[in-house]
Amino acid sequence: xxxxxxxxxxxxxxxxxxxxxxxxxxxxxxxxxxxxxxxxxxxxxxxxxxxxxxxxxxxxxxxxxxxxxxxxxxxxxxxxxxxxxxxxxxxxxxxxxxxxxxxxxxxxxxxxxxxxxxxxxxxxxxxxxxxxxxxxxxxxxxxxxxxxxxxxxxxxxxxxxxxxxxxxxxxxxxxxxxxxxxxxxxxxxxxxxxxxxxxxxxxxxxxxxxxxxxxxxxxxxxxxxxxxxxxxxxxxxxxxxxxxxxxxxxxxxxxxxxxxxxxxxxxxxxxxxxxxxxxxxxxxxxxxxxxxxxxxxxxxxxxxxxxxxxxxxxxxxxxxxxxxxxxxxxxxxxxxxxxxxxxxxxxxxxxxxxxxxxxxxxxxxxxxxxxxxxxxxxxxxxxxxxxxxxxxxxxxxxxxxxxxxxxxxxxxxxxxxxxxxxxxxxxxxxxxxxxxxxxxxxxxxxxxxxxxxxxxxxxxxxxxxxxxxxxxxxxxxxxxxxxxxxxxxxxxxxxxxxx
Amino acid sequence: xxxxxxxxxxxxxxxxxxxxxxxxxxxxxxxxxxxxxxxxxxxxxxxxxxxxxxxxxxxxxxxxxxxxxxxxxxxxxxxxxxxxxxxxxxxxxxxxxxxxxxxxxxxxxxxxxxxxxxxxxxxxxxxxxxxxxxxxxxxxxxxxxxxxxxxxxxxxxxxxxxxxxxxxxxxxxxxxxxxxxxxxxxxxxxxxxxxxxxxxxxxxxxxxxxxxxxxxxxxxxxxxxxxxxxxxxxxxxxxxxxxxxxxxxxxxxxxxxxxxxxxxxxxxxxxxxxxxxxxxxxxxxxxxxxxxxxxxxxxxxxxxxxxxxxxxxxxxxxxxxxxxxxxxxxxxxxxxxxxxxxxxxxxxxxxxxxxxxxxxxxxxxxxxxxxxxxxxxxxxxxxxxxxxxxxxxxxxxxxxxxxxxxxxxxxxxxxxxxxxxxxxxxxxxxxxxxxxxxxxxxxxxxxxxxxxxxxxxxxxxxxxxxxxxxxxxxxxxxxxxxxxxxxxxxxxxxxxxxx
Numbered sequence: 001x002x003x004x005x006x007x008x009x010x011x012x013x014x015x016x017x018x019x020x021x022x023x024x025x026x027x028x029x030x031x032x033x034x035x036x037x038x039x040x041x042x043x044x045x046x047x048x049x050x051x052x053x054x055x056x057x058x059x060x061x062x063x064x065x066x067x068x069x070x071x072x073x074x075x076x077x078x079x080x081x082x083x084x085x086x087x088x089x090x091x092x093x094x095x096x097x098x099x100x101x102x103x104x105x106x107x108x109x110x111x112x113x114x115x116x117x118x119x120x121x122x123x124x125x126x127x128x129x130x131x132x133x134x135x136x137x138x139x140x141x142x143x144x145x146x147x148x149x150x151x152x153x154x155x156x157x158x159x160x161x162x163x164x165x166x167x168x169x170x171x172x173x174x175x176x177x178x179x180x181x182x183x184x185x186x187x188x189x190x191x192x193x194x195x196x197x198x199x200x201x202x203x204x205x206x207x208x209x210x211x212x213x214x215x216x217x218x219x220x221x222x223x224x225x226x227x228x229x230x231x232x233x234x235x236x237x238x239x240x241x242x243x244x245x246x247x248x249x250x251x252x253x254x255x256x257x258x259x260x261x262x263x264x265x266x267x268x269x270x271x272x273x274x275x276x277x278x279x280x281x282x283x284x285x286x287x288x289x290x291x292x293x294x295x296x297x298x299x300x301x302x303x304x305x306x307x308x309x310x311x312x313x314x315x316x317x318x319x320x321x322x323x324x325x326x327x328x329x330x331x332x333x334x335x336x337x338x339x340x341x342x343x344x345x346x347x348x349x350x351x352x353x354x355x356x357x358x359x360x361x362x363x364x365x366x367x368x369x370x371x372x373x374x375x376x377x378x379x380x381x382x383x384x385x386x387x388x389x390x391x392x393x394x395x396x397x398x399x400x401x402x403x404x405x406x407x408x409x410x411x412x413x414x415x416x417x418x419x420x421x422x423x424x425x426x427x428x429x430x431x432x433x434x435x436x437x438x439x440x441x442x443x444x445x446x447x448x449x450x451x452x453x454x455x456x457x458x459x460x461x462x463x464x465x466x467x468x469x470x471x472x473x474x475x476x477x478x479x480x481x482x483x484x485x486x487x488x489x490x491x492x493x494x495x496x497x498x499x
Numbered sequence: 500x501x502x503x504x505x506x507x508x509x510x511x512x513x514x515x516x517x518x519x520x521x522x523x524x525x526x527x528x529x530x531x532x533x534x535x536x537x538x539x540x541x542x543x544x545x546x547x548x549x550x551x552x553x554x555x556x557x558x559x560x561x562x563x564x565x566x567x568x569x570x571x572x573x574x575x576x577x578x579x580x581x582x583x584x585x586x587x588x589x590x591x592x593x594x595x596x597x598x599x600x601x602x603x604x605x606x607x608x609x610x611x612x613x614x615x616x617x618x619x620x621x622x623x624x625x626x627x628x629x630x631x632x633x634x635x636x637x638x639x640x641x642x643x644x645x646x647x648x649x650x651x652x653x654x655x656x657x658x659x660x661x662x663x664x665x666x667x668x669x670x671x672x673x674x675x676x677x678x679x680x681x682x683x684x685x686x687x688x689x690x691x692x693x694x695x696x697x698x699x700x701x702x703x704x705x706x707x708x709x710x711x712x713x714x715x716x717x718x719x720x721x722x723x724x725x726x727x728x729x730x731x732x733x734x735x736x737x738x739x740x741x742x743x744x745x746x747x748x749x750x751x752x753x754x755x756x757x758x759x760x761x762x763x764x765x766x767x768x769x770x771x772x773x774x775x776x777x778x779x780x781x782x783x784x785x786x787x788x789x790x791x792x793x794x795x796x797x798x799x800x801x802x803x804x805x806x807x808x809x810x811x812x813x814x815x816x817x818x819x820x821x822x823x824x825x826x827x828x829x830x831x832x833x834x835x836x837x838x839x840x841x842x843x844x845x846x847x848x849x850x851x852x853x854x855x856x857x858x859x860x861x862x863x864x865x866x867x868x869x870x871x872x873x874x875x876x877x878x879x880x881x882x883x884x885x886x887x888x889x890x891x892x893x894x895x896x897x898x899x900x901x902x903x904x905x906x907x908x909x910x911x912x913x914x915x916x917x918x919x920x921x922x923x924x925x926x927x928x929x930x931x932x933x934x935x936x937x938x939x940x941x942x943x944x945x946x947x948x949x950x951x952x953x954x955x956x957x958x959x960x961x962x963x964x965x966x967x968x969x970x971x972x973x974x975x976x977x978x979x980x981x982x983x984x985x986x987x988x989x990x991x992x993x994x995x996x997x998x
Contacts, residue, residue: 019548022541023522030525033743034533038723042521042739045780049518053552224537240541243534283546 003073007081010066013057014084015281020054022239029237029245030138033229051272058092080278083465084119088283096161097147106139108432110411117409126380126398133408134376140413154370155326157414162291162421165471167367169415173424173482174360180486181357182390187499188341188353189392196337196498201325203255211255212248212262214317219266219300220448226269232346234261236268236297240280244269256338257349260301267300268293268454274460289468290415292459295429302352302423303430303488304451309444311335339496343391345400352423353493354391359420361386362405366413424485425472429455431484432476502572506580509565512556514780519553521738526743528736532728536938552649557591566591576866579777582964587782593659596646605638609910616908625879625897633875633906635869639912655871656913661790661920663968666866672923672981679985680856681889684885686998687840687852690890693995695836700824702754710754711761713816718765718799719947725768732847733760735767735796739779743768754821755837756848759800766799767792769951773959791913791958792853793921794928801851801922802929802987803950808943810834836996842890844899851922852992853890855984858919860885861904865912901946923984924971930983935938 027043057063070077070085077085095103113132120129120188144156158165190398210230238244246265248258271287279285304310313332326334341351348359365382368374374382384395384400395401407415424433433439437450459476466474473479493499526542534542556562559689569576569584576584576798594602597650609936612631619628643655657664659824711727737743745764770786787794802807814830825833840850846857867873868922875883882901883894895901906914930936965973972978992998 015544017550019545022545023526023549026525026529027522030529034726034728036722036724036726036744038721039739039742042742042779045514046518046521046738049515050522173505222537225535227533227535229533239545240538243538243541245535280541 001069003070003076006066006069006073007077010081010085010088010480011068011282013063013066013270016057017054017283017400018240018281018285020050020057024050024054025237025239029229031248032231032235033245034193049067059095070387080284080465084282084284087464087489091283094147098143099146101141102143106143106411109135109139110409113409113411114406117403117406121399121403124397124399124403126403127183129403129409130376130379133379136408136411137376137413140411141370144423153366154414156372158417161412161415162289163467165291165417165421170421173421173480174363176482176486177356177360178390179419181353184355184490184493184499185341185343185354186392188493189343190229190499191497191499193342194336194340196340198325198329198333199255199337200253201255202252203322203325205250205252207321208250208255208258211259211317211321215259215314216266218446218448219263219270220452221266221269222273225273228262234258234265236265236272238269238272238286241275241277241286242273244272255318255325260305260338264297264301267297270300270455271296271460274452274456275463276461276465279441279463279465283295284464286418286463287463287473288464288466290418291421291425292468292471294419295425296422296455296459298423299426299429299455303426304443306335306339306450307440307443308332308335309440312336313444313446336496339492341497343393345387345393345395353489356420356423357390359416360390362416363420366416370413389454424482425480426475427484427488428472428481429458430488500568502569502575505568505572506576509569509580509584509587510781512562512565513587513782515556515661516553516782517739517780517784519549522555523549524736524738526693528728531730531734532744532746536829542933558594560699563591571964577627579781579783579964583631583781583783586963590782593646594834597642598645601638601641605642605910608634608638609908611909612908613905616902618903620898621900623896623898625902628902628908629875629878632878635907635910636875636912641871653866653913657866657916660911660914661788661917662966664790666914668979669862669920672920673862673978675981675985676859676919677889678853679827680852680988681765683989683992683998684840684842684853684856685891687992687996688842688997690998692841693835693839694832695839697824697828697832698754698836699730699752700754702821702824703750704749704751706820707749707754710758710816710820713820714758714761714813715765717813717945718762718769719951720765720768721772724772727761733757733764733900735764735771737768737785740771740774740776740784743771754817754824759804759837762804763796763800766796769799769954770795770959773951773955774962775960775964778962785962787961787963787965787970789917789969790920790924791967793918794924795921795954795958797922798925798928799802800927803938803942803947805834805851806840806939806942807831807834810837810938812943812945835995838991840992840996842892844886844892844894845903852988855919856889858915859887861915862919865915869912923981924979926983926987927971927975927980929987 024047027047031040031043067085067089070081071089074082074085086168094354098106109132113129113136116132117129120126120204138174140152140157143152144151148156152167154167155165158167158170165226186402216223216228225242226244226246229245229247230249230263232249234246234248236244236246248261248265251257262382268287271293275286287296311334312331315326318334319326339352341353344350347355347362348423350358361383364386365379367372368382369376369379379402380395380398383398387393387395387401407413433451437454439451442448442450459471469480523546526546530539530542550673565589566584569580573581573584608631610813610911612628612635615631616628619625639656640652643652647655651666653666654664657666657669660789682989715722715725715727724741725743725745728744728746729748731748733745733747735743735745745761745768747760747764752758767786770792774785786795810833811830814825814833818825838851840852842853843849846854846861853925860882863880863885864873867881868875868878878901879894879897882897886892886894886900904915906912929938932950932953936953939946939951941949961970968979
């Protein structure tokens with residue numbers, strides 16, 4: 001076999017896998033958007049067959065031999081083919097490290113525990129979920145040891161979602177948040193609050209839909225490659241770089257909820273839509289990691305979308321669509337309103353300032369669990385203590401406490417930090433970007449193309465060709481430094497609240 | 500191998516094929532409903548891979564051996580397993596009869612000709628399409644000879660869409676239409692016409708959507724298993740019996756267009772939703788043929804939906820939703836309005852009376868083409884002559900003439916008759932049904948369950964277990980007889996127009 005033939009055969013395998021994942025992804029998307037509510041059995045049959053076909057193709061001897069051959073000849077490959085083989089191998093290495101029976105057993109556990117979590121959440125019944133979470137924690141520890149016997153368990157789990165991320169780095173990151181954001185929040189609590197009542201009137205759905213179209217236009221989303229749908233929880237999914245879907249949820253008594261969902265998800269979409277063509281249908285297509293992806297959605301949501309310039313830019317449109325609701329209000333009122341900070345119970349509804357503290361609570365608890373310092377049964381108590389300590393808020397029940405997120409029941413331990421990290425990456429991107437282009441001058445003019453151009457050049461076009469850490473460092477010219485983020489928050493919220 | 504094991508293995512193959520077709524079907528559905536407009540490349544990649552996988556599985560040696568084994572042991576099988584093997588074999592027999600190279604070449608020809616047809620239609624340029632249609636006709640004749648060397652070509656093509664259907668039967672059917680409907684239409688032309696202007700006012704989309712929901716409720720569609728979407732051309736698709744999708748198209752200046760699309764497609768949906776559970780994920784799942792399927796959609800659209808009783812039933816709702824537009828109108832005006840008959844150019848917009856004549860034009864032309872009595876180049880002339888003879892209408896251009904339908908460019912010769920046949924079957928179903936239940940008494944009360952129950956018992960629950968002809972004959976207790984249809988039309992339109 002020549003390396004050329006091997007690369008060709010390997011790309012065929014990747015293309016086939018892509019096809020299976022496209023089909024499975026569309027079935028999931030359809031389920032959450034327009035599909036019939038009671039059709040899970042038939043979907044399950046098809047998903048089972050397609051995922052089995054994908055698993056077989058990914059792990060069969062032929063594929064393994066092909067990848068081994070390519071890795072043995074890696075010096076003869078061009079950089080992309082080399083990276084494809086390495087990245088593909090990384091992906092299957094984890095699964096291969098786990099005894100097959102245990103892997104299937106765990107999949108079945110997760111399937112069950114997600115259902116149990118859902119019921120536990122609606123019944124505010126943590127005790128029914130605890131035994132499942134215990135098993136999930138134990139299994140995660142065991143699997144991490146199979147995969148990387150000599151490495152810290154938490155580091156192994158973190159690395160699965162954000163390659164190269166360590167507890168050391170996160171401890172320093174959350175340490176600086178604790179030292180600087182917690183006191184800032186306390187100061188804000190003592191001064192007069194921002195009035196955002198005008199953003200909580202009745203906003204008809206058809207007008208909000210028009211507003212979404214307008215925002216996507218401002219975000220320069222190519223609508224022939226990206227649609228918007230409605231779901232319970234907003235998300236972005238893509239099947240290839242020319243087929244991206246974002247969703248939102250309209251609340252009739254809240255203008256900004258869907259507005260910032262649309263901007264956030266459009267940030268994710270922009271990343272995918274501008275990924276390099278040469279990576280299509282390979283394992284290098286699209287965004288490289290959760291952290292970098294979240295940095296893009298939050299960059300547009302917060303650094304751009306909650307800036308004074310952006311608020312001024314779109315305020316005339318807001319007034320055009322909602323003249324009654326905006327009567328007597330200025331662009332500055334709008335800017336202040338959308339930036340109101342207030343400790344709250346639910347992570348997904350938190351504002352820019354308090355959001356990372358919600359993540360900190362989860363990160364600290366994950367560490368305690370994985371090192372055996374606390375037991376799953378203690379979670380409600382520890383949760384309440386930390387919410388009180390960092391956010392100064394009392395947790396009335398587990399539904400709005402430890403049971404609010406689906407992640408742990410789905411086996412995702414070590415995933416939450418990527419959310420906060422994404423926010424923090426953004427501050428450093430902004431700093432670097434401002435050295436090259438007039439970011440807010442462009443925003444004020446309504447032209448986001450220099451911003452998107454900068455990000456495309458530094459991040460998007462590379463797809464998954466470069467690991468998150470070197471990608472980030474090449475973009476900003478230095479390692480990750482959380483002080484950019486804390487300084488940004490202090491400056492912005494200091495000015496907003498005069499503290 | 501025991502027959503029991505063989506049946507199990509065979510059902511696994513069918514389940515896998517089902518999964519591939521589910522995935523491909525959803526990709527097509529998504530393309531036509533909510534998917535991005537410019538994403539055909541990526542869809543093409545995935546569809547290509549999935550259809551290749553399906554083709555391989557369907558035609559591989561293992562599958563063929565399995566089916567042969569089952570057919571050899573057919574006497575040991577239960578009726579369902581026996582029928583599955585036979586039906587599956589029938590499906591692959593046609594493909595297998597054609598030399599592989601020719602089959603692929605034809606697929607490529609069709610792919611190209613569909614595009615050529617689309618452009619030819621918008622440019623009113625039949626000449627550019629003619630060479631493709633010539634090749635399609637030649638290939639269809641050749642393939643029919645490969646498949647059934649001793650059979651009449653037209654009969655072979657008809658049988659592919661409606662097993663057992665022959666030209667002899669259709670000649671007699673269309674002969675009686677020609678003899679009885681053409682003179683009736685001429686008489687109608689000479690008397691005062693029905694006023695349906697009130698149905699062509701402005702009807703806002705949101706109210707039409709509410710109306711669709713109401714109609715699906717009247718049709719007893721279980722919405723947890725069936726959704727409604729919007730497309731350019733209405734259609735029904737299903738992935739299994741609990742996952743059915745209908746679509747409609749709303750015209751703001753026409754109330755009845757979408758209304759009858761919803762009823763028609765709900766008829767197709769009802770068939771699928773009530774198919775026997777035991778056939779799920781096998782080749783016996785769902786409707787047995789095009790003709791029987793169309794008989795169900797048209798039964799609800801015309802025999803039920805355009806009846807006086809149905810119009811009276813829904814008229815209060817129409818008035819509630821559109822009080823201004825219905826001012827001064829009665830249920831009888833509504834009944835007369837929705838039944839207005841008027842010769843027109845476009846098949847898909849034709850009324851109940853003129854519709855079968857549009858099909859007759861196509862059927863006669865197909866016969867002339869396949870027996871070499873006319874050449875493709877003569878089609879525009881022959882089309883115009885027949886439209887004038889049967890419908891008394893002048894064809895101004897080929898766009899609204901011979902180029903209007905996509906079928907021939909897609910290789911579907913012998914398909915059109917199933918449309919008219921479906922309409923005609925309905926008259927005989929109605930006659931039989933009325934002997935068992937009080938059809939229009941139930942409709943008047945707004946309770947369609949006796950009607951659906953009768954059809955479920957006679958047709959739906961059998962899935963594809965019984966061939967269309969014996970299924971039909973068992974349901975109505977005698978062979979197909981077109982006079983039921985012509986008598987129904989003569990009676991209804993005679994009374995409506997006083998002729």
